[in-house]
Amino acid sequence: MATEDLGNLEWERSKISQQDVNLLKKLGISGKQDALRFPKEESYPAPPMQYRVSFVDHLIRGLSTPIHDFLRGLLFMYGLQLHHLTPNSILHISIFITLCESFLGVQPNWSLWKRIFLCRRNGSSSVAYNIGGVVICVRPDVEYFDVKFPDSVQGWRKKWLYIREENHGSVEDNIPPFDGAEKICRRRSWDAEATDAEKAATEALMTRIHELQNTRGQELSGIQITAYFLRIRVQPLQARKNPLWMYAGDKDVDRLSVDLSVNDLAKLVRKISSLNKKDSVPTSCGVTPYSATNALPQNHATASPLPPLPEGGEVEERAIVTDDNQGTSRPESEAAGSRKSAASSEKDAEAEATSSTRSPPSAASPRSKRKRDEAVDTGTSKAGAARAEETVPDAGKKALDLYEAALISSGDEEEDAPIDETARTSTSRRTHQEYELENPEGDQLLDALSLLEIHGTEARDGLAEAEIGLSRLFPYFFKKKEEPAIFIDLAKCFTSQEDLGLQLRQEGLKVGVEGTIALVANSQQNVDWARVGDAEDIETKKWQSLIKAAKPNSKKILATLGYKPAPAPSSSKPEVK
Structure with missing residues (x-):
């Protein structure tokens, strides 16, 4: 045509x-x-x-x-x-x-x-x-x-x-x-x-x-x-x-x-x-x-070849x-x-x-x-x-x-x-807007192949984005491991039966408890550590009031360490598994 x-x-x-x-x-x-x-x-x-x-x-x-x-x-x-x-x-x-x-x-x-x-x-x-x-x-x-x-x-x-x-x-x-x-x-x-x-x-x-x-x-x-x-x-x-x-x-x-x-x-x-x-x-x-x-570094080359321009606004006539x-x-x-x-x-x-x-x-x-x-x-x-x-x-x-x-x-x-x-x-x-078919006549195979390739394209893009995301998350969840070079192996790391997020939170909790004990020890106060470690009998309301009383001091300590905490309240008990 x-x-x-x-x-x-x-x-x-x-x-x-x-x-x-x-x-x-x-x-x-x-x-x-x-x-x-x-x-x-x-x-x-x-x-x-x-x-x-x-x-x-x-x-x-x-x-x-x-x-x-x-x-x-x-x-x-x-x-x-x-x-x-x-x-x-x-x-x-x-x-x-x-x-x-x-x-x-x-x-x-x-x-x-x-x-x-x-x-x-x-x-x-x-x-x-x-x-x-x-x-x-x-x-x-x-x-x-x-x-x-x-x-x-x-x-x-x-x-x-x-x-x-x-x-x-x-x-x-x-x-x-x-x-x-x-x-x-x-x-x-x-x-x-x-x-x-x-x-x-x-x-x-x-x-x-x-x-x-x-x-x-x-x-x-x-x-x-x-x-x-x-x-x-x-x-x-x-x-x-x-x-x-x-x-x-x-x-x-x-x-x-x-x-x-x-x-x-x-x-x-x-x-x-x-x-x-x-x-x-x-x-x-x-x-x-x-x-x-934020000036350019010294001896930084800035010259560049521009696309050729017509002289004086005129373009030499050439056959198409x-x-x-x-x-x-x-x-x-x-x-x-x-x-x-x-x-x-x-x-x-x-x-x-x-x-x-x-x-x-x-x-x-x-x-x-x-x-x-x-x-x-x-x-x-x-x-x-x-x-x-x-x-x-x-x-x-x-x-x-x-x-x-x-x-x-x-x-x-x-x-x-x-x-x-x-x-x-x-x-x-x-996809459904672009490729909705209305009674195709004689080109079913071509239409099917087109749709297949479109969905294949989406799958490839999705896998590429998944690899980028998992690669960025890997060092947070697996600090002592080397990131796998193959995507399948990388994905398997995140498909374990264990709750990786829970492990990460528990690790943070462990660091927080150890830091608290260290600060208390540094104060040179006489502490009954056996009673400190027995937190199961603390009622929720009492726990919340103790946390509230601790916040002013915790903010000062965190500010000294150079960390600004999120504004979310910390009123729950430690997460245990």
């Missing part, structure tokens, strides 16, 4: 609420005069001079003008416009820039980016989408921060507006002028890998990323990075006077607004992530970010072999076989669905009879990075030109088989 290009049908009248306007004002994004303009009656973008098209959900995820050179370079290398990227893809870039500047102490590095990320289409074999038609994916073989993106970003395509383009002296055109008719063409650069030389140059950075992820007690997470750049009120995707490792606090020249309240910050973090009201929002990071008060109409992924907002506009129905979920950056890919299969209440954006999934069949020449072949790689489509090679991106999810609660 030929791919249908919806063209202007994707766009409809912008629907920005007063709540959205208030949020942009609170974030300082609309602080400058004429920084934003909101569409009136137009159902298709017609930005005024010096304005570009953006979305509310892009702006609250770190985008501002003038645009950062790194993002501009990505758009150039990938042949994209801003409206081609999904909100979660924008957040991926914001997190990466914050990671580089605040925690690695380097400018955002193009070679490092290629080691971690690639691009994929967010469409289908029957419909080609432009709004949110491309997603940024973590490569499947890379260990990266578990960015807990929301299951869906409802209605984001309908919240479009105009942002004033500001020139900051380094380039003439930061953002390419809006062209809603420009088709998305898959390019070699979408899959470009770092050369051997680039891998060697960035190996220390990759090692540091792994340390930030895995240092016990100081683990850094994607949510922490997100909360950090929102908390300091600096937009990562904005061209700034200073990099984030020079952040100067309340008086920093790049801040857009005053600090958000704790409540407002928590709401915003939950809005752009999968955290719910029961989940705590981090108020600090596991490791102290670089800033004016074929348009990429194969639709390598399922659209975010359409049910199978639909021809409607992505924004034509509130029932069509304009979603970026994923709960983890670590979801393996699922099998592709016919979806003509499948019901989908919400479609999936795989930009957050490493599994979304199914390898294209074309290959990039290795470092020994210097014939590869980055400009050619960016501007030449892979249409001169074998076409990739269509990949249904929406089949990828690691959240079990969404």
Whole structure:
């Protein structure tokens, strides 16, 4: 079936609420005069001079003008416009820039980016989408921060507006002028890998990323990075006077607004992530970010290769072999076989669905009879990075030109088989929404295999998370044992018939009793130890009154030892088995 290009049908009248306007004002994004303009009656973008098209959900995820050179370079290398990227893809870039500047102490590095990320289409074999038609994916073989993106970003395509383009002296055109008719063409650069030389140059950075992820007690997470750049009120995707490792606090020249309240910050973090009201929002990071008060080490290298930029805003014209109409992924907002506009129905979920950056890919299969209440954006999934069949020449072949790689489509090679991106999810609660079948005709086996792989994916993710949890608990329950290297052996340690928690509490009780006896002995008082050890005849009420009388002294002793006890009352008798 030929791919249908919806063209202007994707766009409809912008629907920005007063709540959205208030949020942009609170974030300082609309602080400058004429920084934003909101569409009136137009159902298709017609930005005024010096304005570009953006979305509310892009702006609250770190985008501002003038645009950062790194993002501009990505758009150039990938042949994209801003409206081609999904909100979660924008957040991926914001997190990466914050990671580089605040925690690695380097400018955002193009070679490092290629080691971690690639691009994929967010469409289908029957419909080609432009709004949110491309997603940024973590490569499947890379260990990266578990960015807990929301299951869906409802209605984001309908919240479009105009942002004033500001020139900051380094380039003439930061953002390419809006062209809603420009088709998305898959390019070699979408899959470009770092050369051997680039891998060697960035190996220390990759090692540091792994340390930030895995240092016990100081683990850094994607949510922490997100909360950090929102908390300091600096937009990562904005061209700034200073990099984030020079952040100067309340008086920093790049801040857009005053600090958000704790409540407002928590709401915003939950809005752009999968955290719910029961989940705590981090108020600090596991490791102290670089800033004016935590300067970079001496002789710390900060230079980095940015993606190639067009000179003077002009891109050298090069031939596109074929348009990429194969639709390598399922659209975010359409049910199978639909021809409607992505924004034509509130029932069509304009979603970026994923709960983890670590979801393996699922099998592709016919979806003509499948019901989908919400479609999936795989930009957050490493599994979304199914390898294209074309290959990039290795470092020994210097014939590869980055400009050619960016501007030449892979249409001169074998076409990739269509990949249904929406089949990828690691959240079990969404499985029944995503894969409920309605009288499948002739594809029972494929549907069964798809479901099997989805559940297999969930099982693998669950085992991985279980291993992490048990590994963290192991040293508390088994202080004198060495942690097993094999997960099965590790799990068996926790499946014993004994109550491990009771053993831990009893051990703590033993230490407490011995400490009490030591303190009494240190007081040099005459004590009848036989009577002290006979506590079975003490009535509950008397026990409680004695505990209450002991608390003032116990608090002083614990404070001396440097321990602040929990406020829970200790009125029960010692736990014995």
